[in-house]
Amino acid sequence: MADNRVTGQAGRRVVSTAIRQALSSGDMVPGQRLVEQELSDTLSVTRSSVREALQDLAAEGLVELVPRRGARVRVISVEEAIQITECRAVLEGLCARRAAELASAEERAELAGIGDRMRASVAQGDLSSYSVLNRQLHAAIAEMSGQKVADGLLERLKGQMVRYQFRLALRPGRPSQSLPQHLAIIEAIVLGDAPAAEAAIRVHLDSVIRELEATPGGGAPDAHEDELEGAGT
Amino acid sequence: MADNRVTGQAGRRVVSTAIRQALSSGDMVPGQRLVEQELSDTLSVTRSSVREALQDLAAEGLVELVPRRGARVRVISVEEAIQITECRAVLEGLCARRAAELASAEERAELAGIGDRMRASVAQGDLSSYSVLNRQLHAAIAEMSGQKVADGLLERLKGQMVRYQFRLALRPGRPSQSLPQHLAIIEAIVLGDAPAAEAAIRVHLDSVIRELEATPGGGAPDAHEDELEGAGT
């Protein structure tokens, strides 16, 4: 084939995003081996690019790098997922608190708008738009809080949760359970009640933790997982 | 000539720890350039090792990596230091809460012991042993909580704070201010009062934040940037 080989720092990003994508779409399952040569052939990049990308992903906790044995998709146990969510709870709590203190009038209005659209989505049973709004909500809160450090940590943590997020979103009755929680968060921030905002976020993520605790089996590498795309907590 | 060149993955660790050390001892100042060849000569490792170590450090937020321009020690502004401490507050709060719930009788006794020794150190004006006990306390709480994820994040955050920690500890009257806060944390955990433990940790770190806010010079702790580029010739 023609030598379309993407080279260098570009290649590194190609590999990194390709693996991320494959990871979140379920094309790569936890525990799966990632052979450098294979990836460099498939993606038409040099092995160096693959190596560096794998280092990046390992630093983010998405893959596990064992010396002389290569890389594999990291398995995240239910217990670890719970701990991740506990960390998210306090960090997002911090963001929500600050957002309630700092948000401008326009930002509060924007939040209220997201709340309205969430209500509508759930009413219409539109799961995918609800999930989009969900992400928007969390992103907006992080943005409004001005907490760049916390936001960075949260991005990291969420990246590790891709696998569990969509499992949860599929549970029947989940939206009707999480909607009022989301609305409570929004209301507290709009009203500028910082402690209430922090508490509301915690209530929400505590309920996520309870769902996780009810999850069967560990992060065991089921070879066959047919799962829909689309996520949300 | 004795070619003691440490090679490969070992070299990578050598570089990584050497830079960390230099960073915390003040031998390397924020903004300073890190030239690959220079480091590989000084430390007797290959340039590859240096490169990889720099990637690691960049992933941890200790150095900044600009494409085609090399690496420099990352400058952490006072504002960022405050945000880092805010994150620490909630994450350590989580750990303290769990520790209060989960600690065994022996662990509670150990904490109480640390508290006694802290009191003694401050009474004797022994700053260095107080600082050691301080680290022990935080480590013990993280350990007891079983929160591996939070602990990992905290390690990261503390790594970025080396420069400021050093400065804060030197402020006169600081120990007599922080001692009662530490004792309050210990007491809450020993008594198993989870909410109080979380609150006590927050009080403590809020006071650290107030110290940071009173730090002069918004930018780097010392005026190194200017002397870097402009001074000579």
Place this chain on the structure above:
DNA sequence: GTCGAACTTATTGTCAACAATCTGGTCAAC
């Protein structure tokens, strides 16, 4: 005397070949 352009040097980025190591399987001995 100052500004700008070409040149030189210092430094990082890339690559492909080579070396070291691990995995899995085969075969012989007990």
Place this chain on the structure above:
DNA sequence: GTTGACCAGATTGTTGACAATAAGTTCGAC
């Protein structure tokens, strides 16, 4: 039938040379 050693193939780790780029410097024109 099971255990152990050994061999072959696959995979990662390392290296040094080379290419690409940015910074610094000199020289000439105005």
